[in-house]
Amino acid sequence: LASRDFHPDNTVIRIGDVSIGGDELVIMGGPCAVESPEQIDEIARLVKASGAQVLRGGAFKPRTGPYSFQGVGVEGLVMMAEAGKKHGLLTITEVMTPEYVDVCAEYADILQVGTRNMQNFDLLRKLGTIQTPVLLKRGFSSTYDEFLNAAEYILAGGNPNVMLCERGIRTFEPYTRNTLDLAAIPALQTLSHLPVISDPSHGTGRRELVEPMCKASVAAGANGLIVEMHTDPDNSMTGDGVQSLFPDQFAKLMLDLEQLAPLC
Numbered sequence: 001l002a003s004r005d006f007h008p009d010n011t012v013i014r015i016g017d018v019s020i021g022g023d024e025l026v027i028m029g030g031p032c033a034v035e036s037p038e039q040i041d042e043i044a045r046l047v048k049a050s051g052a053q054v055l056r057g058g059a060f061k062p063r064t065g066p067y068s069f070q071g072v073g074v075e076g077l078v079m080m081a082e083a084g085k086k087h088g089l090l091t092i093t094e095v096m097t098p099e100y101v102d103v104c105a106e107y108a109d110i111l112q113v114g115t116r117n118m119q120n121f122d123l124l125r126k127l128g129t130i131q132t133p134v135l136l137k138r139g140f141s142s143t144y145d146e147f148l149n150a151a152e153y154i155l156a157g158g159n160p161n162v163m164l165c166e167r168g169i170r171t172f173e174p175y176t177r178n179t180l181d182l183a184a185i186p187a188l189q190t191l192s193h194l195p196v197i198s199d200p201s202h203g204t205g206r207r208e209l210v211e212p213m214c215k216a217s218v219a220a221g222a223n224g225l226i227v228e229m230h231t232d233p234d235n236s237m238t239g240d241g242v243q244s245l246f247p248d249q250f251a252k253l254m255l256d257l258e259q260l261a262p263l264c
């Protein structure tokens with residue numbers, strides 16, 4: 001079902017006025033994690049003012065260590081839904097377990113599967129039983145074939161609204177947190193009809209590399225971008241402040257992107 005062989009036309013996912021996978025770019029911006037109502041409200045305002053369409057923010061955070069901040073949980077879903085509604089943005093948030101799929105889908109417009117859960121097959125199966133769009137991130141050590149098979153689990157369950165997200169893979173290079181595999185964008189679009197979104201924030205782990213890799217991703221044909229932005233990155237509650245754009249950088253990026261491709 002994920003293969004282009006059986007589905008020659010591009011899949012276009014429509015959510016409200018936003019179409020993902022057509023000729024227009026979708027931009028998702030926001031913090032790594034939802035921290036407080038004030039934080040997400042202010043970031044939502046800035047995301048909207050910059051011209052992006054989707055607010056990102058994790059309420060449940062998949063942290064490498066068990067003692068790290070794990071997210072604010074369901075309260076974060078409520079905070080983000082309110083900010084999205086107030087500022088006229090769609091929302092995307094990560095879901096980590098099958099048990100939380102329904103509550104996350106109640107509050108968010110798009111559900112994200114993180115890199116660490118790409119092969120959480122129970123989660124993928126559960127996501128196949130609903131119609132909420134899913135942004136599936138590539139596992140950081142996964143091949144395209146494994147990635148597309150993970151998407152297949154969701155599609156096979158009956159949910160056709162899947163977008164693929166290249167977020168960088170693990171290589172021998174420690175300077176960047178991951179290596180953003182730009183070739184994955186056109187390769188996945190050749191192999192599959194599903195929209196492909198690029199995540200240069202996790203794909204590089206370095207703020208100064210985000211803008212050039214966003215532009216490179218658009219040049220490579222990405223259908224959209226997911227970008228971390230924070231009003232106070234140095235004090236963000238996850239370690240992802242180092243890769244988060246400042247609001248003025250995000251606004252400038254949006255202006256530059258408008259020159260490259262029409263936005264949704």
Ligand code: PEP
Pocket residue numbers: 032058062113114115116137167202
């Ligand atoms: C995130 O989007 O904040 C995140 C945890 O992403 P990934 O699963 O790609 O590491």
Ligand code: MN
Pocket residue numbers: 032033202228238240
């Ligand atoms: Mn993050």
